[in-house]
Amino acid sequence: MESFLFYTVVLLVIVIIIALPFGIGWLLFFIPKKLGYPKLAKYLLLTYCLAVITVALLLIFEDQLFTRNEAKELVETHTIKLQDKFEIINNSSSFSPGNYHHIFTLKISARDDYRAKQIIKNAAKLNPKKISMDSLVLSPENHYFGPKVEHAYETEDVFISEHFHPSGQQRYAPLYTTIAVRKTENTLIFEDIDK
Numbered sequence: 001m002e003s004f005l006f007y008t009v010v011l012l013v014i015v016i017i018i019a020l021p022f023g024i025g026w027l028l029f030f031i032p033k034k035l036g037y038p039k040l041a042k043y044l045l046l047t048y049c050l051a052v053i054t055v056a057l058l059l060i061f062e063d064q065l066f067t068r069n070e071a072k073e074l075v076e077t078h079t080i081k082l083q084d085k086f087e088i089i090n091n092s093s094s095f096s097p098g099n100y101h102h103i104f105t106l107k108i109s110a111r112d113d114y115r116a117k118q119i120i121k122n123a124a125k126l127n128p129k130k131i132s133m134d135s136l137v138l139s140p141e142n143h144y145f146g147p148k149v150e151h152a153y154e155t156e157d158v159f160i161s162e163h164f165h166p167s168g169q170q171r172y173a174p175l176y177t178t179i180a181v182r183k184t185e186n187t188l189i190f191e192d193i194d195k
Helices: 002-034 038-060 068-076 110-126 133-138 140-145
Strands: 087-096 099-107 149-154 158-165 175-182 187-194
Touching: 002 038, 068 087, 068 099, 068 187, 110 149, 110 158, 110 175, 110 187
Parallel strands: none
Antiparallel strands: 087 099, 099 187, 149 158, 158 175, 175 187
């Protein structure tokens, strides 16, 4: 019974998502045409179709349109400066209601790799106490109004800097960001999760 209800709701949502743009387009064409403006109706419909196609293509190709400047800005919001050229090796993002996940991997220069590792090492020395980021992320009372926490540590093969920022508003997702720099490669992995 529950699965039938779930699939019914999913089907209804899909029908609404498909029917709504067609309904709006039909209204944009039908109303001006009935009022005696057939050219205006055609232009409105054409403009609306182009806008819907543009938005759909931007959503579909969002990962391919991710630029080096956007990657640099995201990394630099966490005090790691990328001064040399770098390459985006991998980029993926996913979205579902209530969740957003974005992860990308950069091939960085040896100088930027060294600087990033030093920043994470120094942050780990300043805050040596172990904090369970899982407890902060999963705790409902810290989701909205808890403390901002930045935590850095080292494992066998990576240096990791974690950042947890509550939303400050009820029902808005907190921001959880992880930056990992591999010890053996000049690779930086940035992961952003909004739950």
